[in-house]
Amino acid sequence: MVRTASDHIPRAGTVSTDGVTTIAEVARQAKVSRATVSRVMNGHATVDPELAGRVREVAARLHYSPSRVARSLSLGRTQTVGLLVPDLGNPMFQQVLRGANQAARRSGYRILVADSIEEPQREAELAIEARRQCDALILCSPRMPEPELVQVLDATRPVVLVNRELTGSDVPTLTVDYVHGIRAVAQHLLDLGHRTLLYLTGPAESASNAARLAGLRQWQADHPEVKIEDVPCGSMIEDGYRAVDVVLDSGATGVIAFNDLVAFGLLGKLDEAGVNVPGDLSVAGFDDIDFARYARPSLTTMSVPQADLGRQAWDQLQALLQFPGQTAPGPTYFRPRLVQRASTGPAGSTS
Amino acid sequence: MVRTASDHIPRAGTVSTDGVTTIAEVARQAKVSRATVSRVMNGHATVDPELAGRVREVAARLHYSPSRVARSLSLGRTQTVGLLVPDLGNPMFQQVLRGANQAARRSGYRILVADSIEEPQREAELAIEARRQCDALILCSPRMPEPELVQVLDATRPVVLVNRELTGSDVPTLTVDYVHGIRAVAQHLLDLGHRTLLYLTGPAESASNAARLAGLRQWQADHPEVKIEDVPCGSMIEDGYRAVDVVLDSGATGVIAFNDLVAFGLLGKLDEAGVNVPGDLSVAGFDDIDFARYARPSLTTMSVPQADLGRQAWDQLQALLQFPGQTAPGPTYFRPRLVQRASTGPAGSTS
């Protein structure tokens, strides 16, 4: 929007037309130049106390506060970082958001959220688009194929990658050691005497699901005496809910759900079906969301420091913003911790 | 940041120093004016197909995309709305965010999140500060005192208020009929034969807690035969967890928790304590978060359409953005619905 130059006021005297006061207006009323106002507002240089006082007084009276947009344009930074997640409805990503937001806030940054759930296939596009509005990006659990990911990372840096790995990239990466994690769960179930396990897989595009599968294969190789089956399921409560028949038909005595959400759904339906957990069937989840311990029976799961992922993501980003050239120290692994609760128990304790 | 004018390139020929291509660069390479490039990019006017093609070709080759910041400054709008919530960790607000984000996204808007949990006393400040970065604001469950709220609403409009009422304001307001809701729960418990009820209150500053209390008083007046006590508790899982002693000592047979989180915590601790729910004690929540039906026993609660609140908040905001003068049609009430599940049952069925 351009104002007509019908009023022959010189640029320096531009007066706000709408409700918002501008630096020019403050300058005019304080009888100083805009530069001086700017200096005062930013605590810059040593400006005459007399003038500074006048400026501050006028600024306060007019409720003046510099335009973030204009400031962003001039400074070349927005003090905003984008966060792209696959599903804002998932507690895992909510926690990452929460952690990142808190950390960013402390440094005076804000977070712009982007949720790709409506159009997962446009994930890459969304990332790049979001990035154009901020100074950096946190890419959480991107589902896009690797070649695309490489391009996106390159197009959006500074960027940090959360919950997905990319070999040969210098992008700071925070990831969970799902391979170890899933092995720990399997071992836990074996220790309880379970010889027939079932893994309810997550979304096919999910890298963390692939990692879990890989871990399971590894572990299987070391334990040929155990039968492990995996069936497609999903990542949401409903997916677990619907999986109950497959689970019961499988003959498995121990079930590992892709995540706690799935485990929750499964537990719910099992209860309705009158199946005793862990008497008839042991169920383990993954993530340790807040509600896991309040499930009935309380959910055995691998604890992932979700908010920490967010916090650290911000830390890495901030480092990158300060020292742009800095190369990444390789992926940072968060090792999940087995939290043994009541949903898993000795094999064949009832039945 | 100002570039030294050491290169005597006239403004129209400004060349990008950093990685990002500007409109000027595209204009130069396409041998047209910046105005034309702008027109092409925005599908404006009818520009010669020949030129348009050239421009598009160059733009594509250079991966040009208009700067959102510059665009915002010129247009006077950011295509971004702020959302302030008291606690991003609360499923209720997460759903509001999710709903609002989805709706906003469909209209090409993004959401900037702000969480006041770290400094609740600076809520007003945060709201105003967030608003300076966007075109509008969604104020969700503000805890600030009324006089302050009035000022904030005035300073941040266009703004819509969610989950709090303010009489005499023309700000679009979306609120839940907690008064009705809490009465419905109480009645439900009475219908089950409970004569001694306990309400675990939420945060003192919470308007929705006040509404619940008011509803409870009303209902009490109509039912003098029932004994209702209320004790301070909180809004988080841990608060409910810690309330178990008070609950057991109260002698109440029916408990109404401020929200589902509190109910969850209480259920968890009750289970540990070996208390049978609903045999010994009935417990009801509020909100109907996703997990409520997966609690054990599944949680009886008042269902609040959380994501809808977010979606409608956006709708109202959009209307306001289009027709700024438009006055609000008074508060929109969402009437919560009783969802009867397994955590409430007949009084004295065990014990």
Next chain:
DNA sequence: TTGTATGCGTTATCAT
């Protein structure tokens, strides 16, 4: 110390 001038990248007005 303060003011002047210019640049940030875009859109829109106005003349051509």
Next chain:
DNA sequence: ATGATAACGCATACAA
């Protein structure tokens, strides 16, 4: 239909 140019609001190098 196209181009030159002002304007959005702010920050800063440079001159005074």
